[in-house]
Amino acid sequence: MNIVILDDYQDAVRKLNCAAKLDAYQAKVYTNTVKGIGQLSVRLKDADVIVLNRERTHINRQLLDKLPRLKLIALTGRTGDFVDVQACTQKGIAVAEGLEDPTAVAELTWALTMAAMRRLPQYIGNLKHGAWQQAGLKSSAMPVNFGIGQTLRGKSMGVWGYGRVGRLVAGYARAFGMGVYVWGSTESRNAALADGHMIASSCEEFFGHCDVVSLHLRLSESTRHIVSQELLNTMKPTAMLVNTAHPDLIGPDALLAALNRGRPGMAAVDVFENEPILQGHALLRLENCICTPHIGYVEADNYESMFSTAFDNVVSFIRGTPTNIVNPGALQVLR
Template identity: 45%
Template sequence: MKIAILDDYQNAIRSLDCFRLLDGHDVDVLTQSIRDVDALAARIAEAEALVLIRERTPIPRALLERLPRLRFIAQTGKASAHIDLEAAAQLGIPVTESRFSGVATAELVWGVILAAMRRIPQYAANLRAGHWQVSGLEGADTPYGHGLGVALEGRTLGIWGYGRIGRRLARYAQAFDMKVLVWSRPESRALAAEQGHALADGPLDLFARSDVLTLQVRQNAETRGIVTLEHLLAMQPDALFVNTSRAGLVQPGALREALARGRPGLAALDVFDDEPPGADEPLLHMPNVVCTPHLGYVQKENYETLFDAAFRDVLAWQAGTPRHVVNPDALARQRP
């Protein structure tokens, strides 16, 4: 079977233990993203199955209609709006999804929180430039004006979204002697209260009372743009805003304006409106922003889990026993 794996930026997939599951198949691993539909269709024209790395490449109807040999798609992680599931079903292309624990993302969130609060990237960059114990954030003429790192102990971690990752982050916070403040869906708020955490009165209250605020919300039509400039300006000048979920949860331009106005004073971001962002992305050049290149799920054990599941989905479908199909109507229309 001809299998194409898209968007392996680090050329890492062939080195995974689980890659051996595809022995005997013709596997084409693309290490560069191709966004133009015509160019991508030409590049993967022979593929019978696609394996997608999260949402790195959109799979719209226009692309699916250009791939008459394509018969199956395995998504690592949740299948979301980047795949036209209705079009895939109509064309007889089953799509599967795989799950992961969220450990990798939670650990990255905690890593960037520590990095931002202790100014680790700034100190490290200045050390390489020959400056000893200089964070670059010093000076009253800056809107943040707090060059020294600060401790997490005694501060409040605000969590918007109390799912798997949010609950894990709450446990991390307790290990660091932080207070936890939660805003989420009613059932999740009830669980947070049951587990001893404080509840915010609403999003504005969450932003105003949090020293560190992390978004752990799934992006969809209802949640796009849920974080507004008003929310961000409610934060304190020494507070940290963390987004490792999706950039689209924040209204366009709101974070840049809020940071320029000094509320919040710091941000840590793993996601961007355009990925990879261009060199002219303003957030990459703000000294009070710690940026990482969407690494939340990019971790060895997580990759092994995700791709093992995706590859086994491919093999199960080939064997006539499909599993984890999210558009089951496709099964009745499968391409020969």
């Protein structure tokens, strides 16, 4: 069995304790990423098993057509539209789902919230260039004294999506003395009410009232581009949007246009439409947007947990006792 592990940017996987689970097998790790069906098909042509690093590589039907040996795709998280599961089933390729721990993403969300609210990246960047207590942020579209950071205590935190990550973020906000408002499905709102949080009467009120809005929705056809420029324009000039969930929750270029207009006044973003992004990406050029390179789940303990489960699924499949298969019909298809 040839095992290929993709997109290990930090060359971390081989150094994990759980890497020993694959010692008995032939496994190759790629630390760079390639795009396009042609390049990917060359890289994966001899693979019997692919281990994906979250959503960094997309597997579609056109690529699968060029991978006749492939028998298993092992995920390091939950499945999504980055893998064509239906095509995999038809071709007899099993897809094994992994585990997701919300802690790393929730903690990064909170770190970005605090850093942006106190203007830490701007202060740190300017200090390295000799500017003392200068945060920049002097655009005419921004409120007076916007460059001076603010505390979170007494402000309102908006959490859209009250799942495992959203629930943790809401708890952090409460611990910092913020009022927590939740928006989402009826089930999410009822759960938030039961936990003592507040519910907005409408989505527009939610965006218009909250000082921080953090997105924690899963991407689906119903949530794709659900955050429109019109919604963003209802936010206060002093407010901030945080997105550590998925880039396609926000309409194309909507955040860029809203930030240029100063509503909201600030954003913190960990996810992008096409990754890795280029150095000249438009959001990187905005002084009122702080960006991180999709590191919400990139954390030592989380990596150990994610890849340990993925490798367990690989070994179980090779031994003929597949586990966590999301498309069991694939196991019945003769290859």
